[in-house]
Every structure is written in structure tokens, then in C-alpha cells.
Amino acid sequence: MKPAPRQGGRGTLLLCGALAVLLVVAVIHVGQGSSGIGWGELIGLVTGDASDEVRAIFTGSRLPRLLTGLVAGSALAVSGALAQAVTRNPLAAPETLGVNAGGYLAVVAVAAAGVNLGAFGSVGLATVGGLVSAAAVWALAGRRGLTSGGRVLLAGTAITMALMSLATLLLVLFEQSTQGLFFWGNGSIAAISSTRALQLGVVLLAVGAATVTLVRPLDLLAVGDQGAQALGARVGRVKLSALGLAVLAAAVAVTVAGPIAFVGVVAPVTVRLLGVFRHAFVLPTAALLGAALLLGADVVARSFLRSASTGELPAGVITAVIGAPIFILLARRMRIGNVDDQAAVVARRRLPFVPLAVGGGVLLVVAGLASLKVGDVTVTWAQVAGWLGGADDGVVEGRFGRMAVAATAGACLAVAGVAVQAVVHNPIAEPSIIGVTGGSGVGAVAALMLAPQAPAWVLPLAALAGGVGAMVLLLAAAGRREARGWSLDPTRVVLVGIGVGAFATAVIAVLALQAQLAVNRALTWLAGSTYGRGVEDLRWLVVPVLVGIVLAALGRSMDLLAYGEDTPRALGLGLGRMRLTVLIGGAVLAAGAASAVGTVGFVGLVAPHTARALVGPSHRRLIPVAAMFGAVLVVAADLVGRSVLAPREIPVGLVVALVGAPYLAWLLRRSNRGSLV
Structure with a gap:
């Protein structure tokens, strides 16, 4: 002013x-x-x-x-x-x-x-x-x-x-x-x-x-x-x-x-x-x-x-x-001002990795079993046990496919959040908040609206293109070229991402309301829903899962991104190339998950921070634990969404938002006290 x-x-x-x-x-x-x-x-x-x-x-x-x-x-x-x-x-x-x-x-x-x-x-x-x-x-x-x-x-x-x-x-x-x-x-x-x-x-x-x-x-x-x-x-x-x-x-x-x-x-x-x-x-x-x-x-x-x-x-x-x-x-x-105090992600390793991983696995199994039993159609534990033993049960089979898609998509979204936060060093950076998920929505809805009779593979490909495109736009708008290379201001990334997300939402509304056909399908997808998903939909998540595995293998290099500009270069890390690789990997993960379950936000915020608070900042431990927590969160949200108002369903994206938005507020409040976990 x-x-x-x-x-x-x-x-x-x-x-x-x-x-x-x-x-x-x-x-x-x-x-x-x-x-x-x-x-x-x-x-x-x-x-x-x-x-x-x-x-x-x-x-x-x-x-x-x-x-x-x-x-x-x-x-x-x-x-x-x-x-x-x-x-x-x-x-x-x-x-x-x-x-x-x-x-x-x-x-x-x-x-x-x-x-x-x-x-x-x-x-x-x-x-x-x-x-x-x-x-x-x-x-x-x-x-x-x-x-x-x-x-x-x-x-x-x-x-x-x-x-x-x-x-x-x-x-x-x-x-x-x-x-x-x-x-x-x-x-x-x-x-x-x-x-x-x-x-x-x-x-x-x-x-x-x-x-x-x-x-x-x-x-x-x-x-x-x-x-x-x-x-x-x-x-x-x-x-x-x-x-x-x-x-x-x-x-x-x-x-x-x-x-x-x-x-x-x-x-x-x-x-x-x-x-x-x-x-x-x-x-x-x-x-x-x-x-x-x-x-x-x-x-x-x-x-x-x-x-x-x-x-x-x-x-x-x-x-x-x-x-x-x-x-x-x-x-x-x-x-923006001094962003260092707004962007620092400080954490210590607190719990042993193996017991925590086992506990997370048990929690995921419990959530999965509950998901198989609970629903608008009564299923007994005997039926669940029989299906696990090889008996044919169409209801349990359908619920398993839906649960598997929810868990895999949740894991991908969590790892996407880890990737984005590793590069921009901002604890609030998450695919949905910085507009990547919105970009995926634009691509997917454009495919649904413009080519409703296209082969099934067009939807995930369009979502992937939209998510990567949003990430490229974000990098171009929020980054600045300096003598040492491309610099990203953590707070500016989030602010620009808010604008990218708002623009994507508006474009989606234009596409959806312009279409004479497939509007209901598009709006259901945008709500973030696992309705009607089955085991066959896991094929769209194969590439994101492979990308997540690659990022986990790059864990040590991702750790170096937290040490600024000089130290990683002194240790031989190609900083610009590494940042671009991790960000594009995060975009692929988020877009891939969006192609399967629609626009589900906040998973990439809640799961990484919960994992970081428990196992610390090492990405070799952080990525698998965050993936596990992301899977549990989306499975639990899907369970709540289809049981609270059964036979009506609350979209899983809305249920997650009711958890994630207060978590984001708590995170900001905690940052006022000088530390973020």
C-alpha cells in the first residue's frame, strides 16, 4: 500500500x-x-x-x-x-x-x-x-x-x-x-x-x-x-x-x-x-x-x-x-515478508519405526474389516469370514473392491503431500490446497464432458495431464529465477496455489454446466466419491503406486532438500532436477488418485503431519507411514460416509474435509507458538 x-x-x-x-x-x-x-x-x-x-x-x-x-x-x-x-x-x-x-x-x-x-x-x-x-x-x-x-x-x-x-x-x-x-x-x-x-x-x-x-x-x-x-x-x-x-x-x-x-x-x-x-x-x-x-x-x-x-x-x-x-x-x-518462520517443518524421531508400522497395519486391517461389514445391506462377521475363506459373496466382494480403491488412493494422496511439502518446505502445501487436484478435475471433467463415449483410459490420462499442467502453472507463477537456479517461496506457493485452485473450480463449473450429457457423473466425481468403485479400478492406480515407490527410494535425497541451497549442492545433489522430479512425482500421485476417487482433499495434509510427528522427518520412514495413515483415513471416511445416512451417502471428500479443515486451522495456530510438527 x-x-x-x-x-x-x-x-x-x-x-x-x-x-x-x-x-x-x-x-x-x-x-x-x-x-x-x-x-x-x-x-x-x-x-x-x-x-x-x-x-x-x-x-x-x-x-x-x-x-x-x-x-x-x-x-x-x-x-x-x-x-x-x-x-x-x-x-x-x-x-x-x-x-x-x-x-x-x-x-x-x-x-x-x-x-x-x-x-x-x-x-x-x-x-x-x-x-x-x-x-x-x-x-x-x-x-x-x-x-x-x-x-x-x-x-x-x-x-x-x-x-x-x-x-x-x-x-x-x-x-x-x-x-x-x-x-x-x-x-x-x-x-x-x-x-x-x-x-x-x-x-x-x-x-x-x-x-x-x-x-x-x-x-x-x-x-x-x-x-x-x-x-x-x-x-x-x-x-x-x-x-x-x-x-x-x-x-x-x-x-x-x-x-x-x-x-x-x-x-x-x-x-x-x-x-x-x-x-x-x-x-x-x-x-x-x-x-x-x-x-x-x-x-x-x-x-x-x-x-x-x-x-x-x-x-x-x-x-x-x-x-x-x-x-x-x-x-x-x-x-510476502519473512517466510522462514512460517515454512519450517521441525520434527524429531519419536517412536520406533517397526512397531509403528505394525500398529498402522493393524489399524488399516481393522478399518478394512469394518468396511467389509458395515453398510446399507446387513453383512455378518460369518459372511466376512466365509468370503475370506474363499466363499462367493457378491456384497462383500463389492465392498472389498471399493475399500481397496479407497485405501490405495488415500496412500497415493498422502505420499503426494509428502512430496510437495519436501520441495516447498511449507507444512500447508498439499495437492488440493495448491491447485493440483483442481487441475486434475479440469482434465477429468473435460474428458467426461467432451468425450463421454471415449475409452476408459482417457479419464485417468486427462486427469494426469490436468494435474501436471496445474503443477507447471504453479511453478511458473510462484517461482523466481535467481543466480543459483529456480527459487520457490513457500508462502507464495500456497497463495498462488489458492488462485490456481479457484480458477480450476470455475473452469470445472463452466464445463459441467455447459454439458447436456454426463453432468451427474461429473458432479459425483467432483464430490470425491468411491461409489461404484471395484477391483478393476485399481488399474488406474498402478502408475501412481510405482511413482510412490520411486519417491520412497529417493528418500535420502529428499532429506537433503530441507538443508537449503548450499549443502545439497556441496554433497553433489542436482537440486533443480531433484525438486522438479519430486514435484512432478507428487502431481502424478495426486492426479492418479483423483482419476480413481475424484477430488479428495486434505489427505496430503493430515497424513504426512501425523506421520512426521511420530517417526520424524526422514523420508525413508515418513513415506511408508504417511501412506498407511492416508489409506486408513480415506477408508474410515468412506465407511462413515456410507453408514451415517444409509442408504444415502456423504461423499468421502466431504467427510475428509470435515477432518482436514480443522486440522489445517490447528496447524496454523500451532505455528504461532514457534514450531510445526
Whole structure:
């Protein structure tokens, strides 16, 4: 953030330009629709010559949608501008600080309970959810959260994942009472009334009026806390007030349009990139650009899908497609700060390897036997024993195949996490968090959508290509070429990975919603499911397993990656080649697992850290123990998912996320105390 010089002329010019852009976009937006009524007919509303049909369409559909976009886009931009001013971080926004997720969970929870609070009640509830989420982010980030560029965003990612997992679980458990909220959760301005949009617009105007008193103090924050305090600003009070208003504005946006991503990042950053830093101009100009961006995204979204059978692409998907690349560029450019204290993975060997391996094997056997017995169809222990003895039992046979795929995929995901963490030295680096799993999803869904009749081998190959492609993009965006070779900043890798994952998710949504065929198959795969898997699906995991064995054989060389730049080179290790080999190996493992069970996250986070805490950092011990724990985790998650609501199933990816997201939060909190295990 730069200090705010006097720039009235430029600020006024940019404000007028933003207003002109918004007016043009609004005109295009109002004239667009599926009814075939364009501006020729709508002009009749002004002259009084419009038919009753035109009036009904304008007042019942076009106007509410326009007002919703104006309110939601402006609210998100104002929220992002305030958050960025408080944190002095260009990536701070409602979605990256967990505020959107907190508000969304609160709204979903009340809907699940069957309570209707009305417009103002919903805003109040979403505000409380956002405030609780923001407080949790600050607690996780610690005192260094506001001064470390990446730390508060990592905490926001952890909280967002945890809250969105809970919201998704409520959507699954209370499908009838929360009907429509899943679509709304993608960020849409289609389903709301003019009255409610106007009511929430009044709340937003109150927020804007309150920010007027903070304009000068926010400008002073740009020179740092001590400088601002010396110039007369009450730093603590200003930050608390600005953060509260940011949460309230985000709550308005969530209530009116759902959790829409990246508008709060792109609009304020655009204003600053154009050379305007005074908040007297930043806030209103960002609000106008935010509204224009969201309305423009809705125009593009409605242009994609016009078939009644496939529905409509949510505007939030388009904002993610636009915003994620900008987020990646900003993450690449921003100063992360001192990342060594954020990235160190410190552990000691604590337990003997052989007894621990035996114990893990016993645990896996117990989980496997339970998986064979438990399900919507009753199976006795006698049947399980008979099948183990060679008797023919179709039910047990089917469960064994499903369990074997779950265990193998879990092991591959765990080893992928070990590989990624070994290279970037960041305990939060994990295939799903850094976007590799999302890249696999893009490849797999593209294969399902574009070639539904293709041979079976096309799916794993496409998933592999997508995962490796995401890894290459990550390396290109997060790495920097230096005199000694290619350098990877641990925190920047995760931040860029978040953007890569968001972009992949948006592309997947576009592909899935565009397709007329195989949509259910694609969405089931994306949920991370072992449903219908059998022994024959193990063939897609042969290559990832072989790669995992190769990485285990390279354990000693992987150990050297923890000693920085000079020591490995002095010992003759080709550092650049080794890093590339391990990262590509991790991408193959994650993509291979995704081709079998879909997008299951967090296994590569939980299993490696659990193993490292028990056997220490030596990769020759760490890889097999982590693989065993990953297998146990996915088998247990599959068992829980198909037994809690039997005969209905909770996707295994969601069950794992409910464990992994709190684990990620705990990991960040533990790092505040100076050590990570």
C-alpha cells in the first residue's frame, strides 16, 4: 500500500470513468434476457407505449436482477477496499479472510432449521457469521497476521475450507429445507426481489455513510501503524471500525447474492493500479467498478447457457474465472515478508519405526474389516469370514473392491503431500490446497464432458495431464529465477496455489454446466466419491503406486532438500532436477488418485503431519507411514460416509474435509507458538 498523495483531479476523472462504465454495462444488462425482449421494447417503458408483458418482465425479472447486481457488486468492492486498507494487503477480501464463508454458513444453518428471518434478519445473521469467522482468522494468524502478507490469507483459507465443508454437510443433511442454496452458493444474482434488494441497498448506504468518517484515518494507515499513530490516528479503533464495516458490507453481499469471489479483490486493486490511493476516491470508485464487474459477469454468464434443460451459469463462476488469474498475478508480485518462520517443518524421531508400522497395519486391517461389514445391506462377521475363506459373496466382494480403491488412493494422496511439502518446505502445501487436484478435475471433467463415449483410459490420462499442467502453472507463477537456479517461496506457493485452485473450480463449473450429457457423473466425481468403485479400478492406480515407490527410494535425497541451497549442492545433489522430479512425482500421485476417487482433499495434509510427528522427518520412514495413515483415513471416511445416512451417502471428500479443515486451522495456530510438527 502506498501513501495517499493529493490527487483530486485523477481521482475525479477515474470516478467519472467508472460511473460511465457502470452505466454502459447496466444498459447492456437490462437489455439481455431469454424472453427475446430487447431495448426496442423496453424503450416503451419510458414513452408509455410498453405492453403489459414487457412491464411484467422488466419489473419481475430485469429490474430485480439489475438492483441485485448493483448492491452485491458495490458491497463486495467496499468490503474488499476496507479489508485491504486495514491489512495493507492487496489480496485481502471477504472471500480470502473467511467472511463470505461465515455469512454463507450462517444463512444455510438457519435455512436448514426452517427459519425465515427476512431481509434485515438475514443480514444480521450473516454479519454475525462473518464477524465470528473474521475473529477466528485473526486468532489463527496471531499477532503477526496483520504484518505478514501471507499469514492472514493462509488463516483465511483454513477457516473458509472448514466453514464451507460444514455448509455443504448441512446442504446434504437438510436437502429439502435448503433447496436452492447450493446453486445460490455459487454466487448468483438471479433469485431475489426488488424489494429485498432495495432493503439491503439501504444497509449498504448506511455502511457507506459510516466510512466517510474513516477516509482520512485509512489514508494514514498506509504509512504504517506507528506513523499513523504519530499523525493522530487511533489505529486500533480505526482498524476495528473498518473491519466491522467490511464484514457488514460482505454480509449484505452474501445475503443478496451468495458468496461471490474476487470482486472484492479486483475492484479496489484496479483503482490503485490506476494511480489513485486516497480512500475518498478509492471507496466510491471501487464500488462502481465492483457493480460493473458483477453485472458484466452476469451478462457473460447468461450468454453461455440459454437452454432451459441445463439451467444458467452463476455469475460467481465468471468472476472467479476473471479474478483468479489476477489473484495469482498479485500473489506473485506481493512482498510476502519473512517466510522462514512460517515454512519450517521441525520434527524429531519419536517412536520406533517397526512397531509403528505394525500398529498402522493393524489399524488399516481393522478399518478394512469394518468396511467389509458395515453398510446399507446387513453383512455378518460369518459372511466376512466365509468370503475370506474363499466363499462367493457378491456384497462383500463389492465392498472389498471399493475399500481397496479407497485405501490405495488415500496412500497415493498422502505420499503426494509428502512430496510437495519436501520441495516447498511449507507444512500447508498439499495437492488440493495448491491447485493440483483442481487441475486434475479440469482434465477429468473435460474428458467426461467432451468425450463421454471415449475409452476408459482417457479419464485417468486427462486427469494426469490436468494435474501436471496445474503443477507447471504453479511453478511458473510462484517461482523466481535467481543466480543459483529456480527459487520457490513457500508462502507464495500456497497463495498462488489458492488462485490456481479457484480458477480450476470455475473452469470445472463452466464445463459441467455447459454439458447436456454426463453432468451427474461429473458432479459425483467432483464430490470425491468411491461409489461404484471395484477391483478393476485399481488399474488406474498402478502408475501412481510405482511413482510412490520411486519417491520412497529417493528418500535420502529428499532429506537433503530441507538443508537449503548450499549443502545439497556441496554433497553433489542436482537440486533443480531433484525438486522438479519430486514435484512432478507428487502431481502424478495426486492426479492418479483423483482419476480413481475424484477430488479428495486434505489427505496430503493430515497424513504426512501425523506421520512426521511420530517417526520424524526422514523420508525413508515418513513415506511408508504417511501412506498407511492416508489409506486408513480415506477408508474410515468412506465407511462413515456410507453408514451415517444409509442408504444415502456423504461423499468421502466431504467427510475428509470435515477432518482436514480443522486440522489445517490447528496447524496454523500451532505455528504461532514457534514450531510445526
